[in-house]
Amino acid sequence: MWLGPLLGSWRESLLAGMVAHMGIVAIAAPLIALGLPTAWRFGPSMPAALPVVASLVELFAVWGWHAPAMRAAAEASMAVTVAEQISFLVVGVLLWSTSFAAPGERMHAASGAAALLLTSIHMTLLGALLALSPRPLYGAGDVTCFGIVLDAGQDQQLGGVVMLAVGAVVYLAGGLLLVSGLTHSGDREPGSKHQL
Template sequence: MKTAPLTAGITALLLALVLLALSWSSGSLVAHMIVHMTTVTIAAPFLAVAIRATRFDPTPHLGRSGPILASLIELVVVWVWHVPAMRKLAETGADAMIAEQASFLLAGILLWAACFRLQAEGPRRLAGIVGLLFTSIHMTLLGVLLTLAPRPLYGAGDVICLGIMLSREADQQLGGVIMLMVGAAAYLLGAVILLADILKPTSSEHCR
């Protein structure tokens, strides 16, 4: 495994777990979203790079449509855990919380590993762009839903987020904004990086 990305990924994951432990009982969506975004947009891509071409790499088992499949898995995992009943379950049960965070991490690693398999041929790189764009779109939709919902979706009353008292409505809106600013933007940036790599002139074109 590659030491630098492995260290960075584990460090980001540990920071996310510490914040989760400190904020779990608060029920704050903002704190949840910070943990979620740290896991899927920082820890997961670094860990995906670290396990590339090792026995832990999931990409050899995926076909050309692997990035699309991984993106669909990410969609199901993210949306299911943000259904109000599932959110309440994760906020009140340690087992559910562990399952939630583990599914976020594994789905994130699978997606980034599948989309950023740089050794892949052109069609798979294009599939990687589509997979990341699709993920960015569904993250955007969920972020907009949370931000613009006419009422709080996850209970009533105030919550304490990182020592700050927030109403449920404000907490939900800020959580949606974090998903929009971090989640949607991170996957869009990944797609742009892949596109730039495809459009990069080859050595033969430089010699003309």
């Protein structure tokens, strides 16, 4: 993701940046979080509200880096691009690792589900804003991405669609997985009418 053209020769393209961003927060971060050594993971002693706090930190990071001034800075400087991508990875790993820290414990699972569903909502809102905006929010010229020349509006719309199709869906799936675990664990509690 980081070493190819997405953040190199295509760095001026929002679409390319969004593919890199979604690859980091929706694919790499959850895999890293799930693969962390047990000693590095948050456990049952973690405050139940921590996943929601992590979700809010990610919200500020994602929306902040997509502000036009910050986007322009990332396009102009590789150092800013590196800072952007590292912050996406850090907040992504924090969110996923806290959300799935103790899925067997109802309070932690509920907090993790809420955090991931909140993230899905804000990803959906930002993706829709980018895809449906009547004018480009970033740049004014043509960009090249995946060998295709796009004007600023097309580039932004496609970037928004990628955020909707990947980010919103992956976080929603993670939240629903935790909710599913909550409903199934409720069925197995002693005295439950649905006990198998």
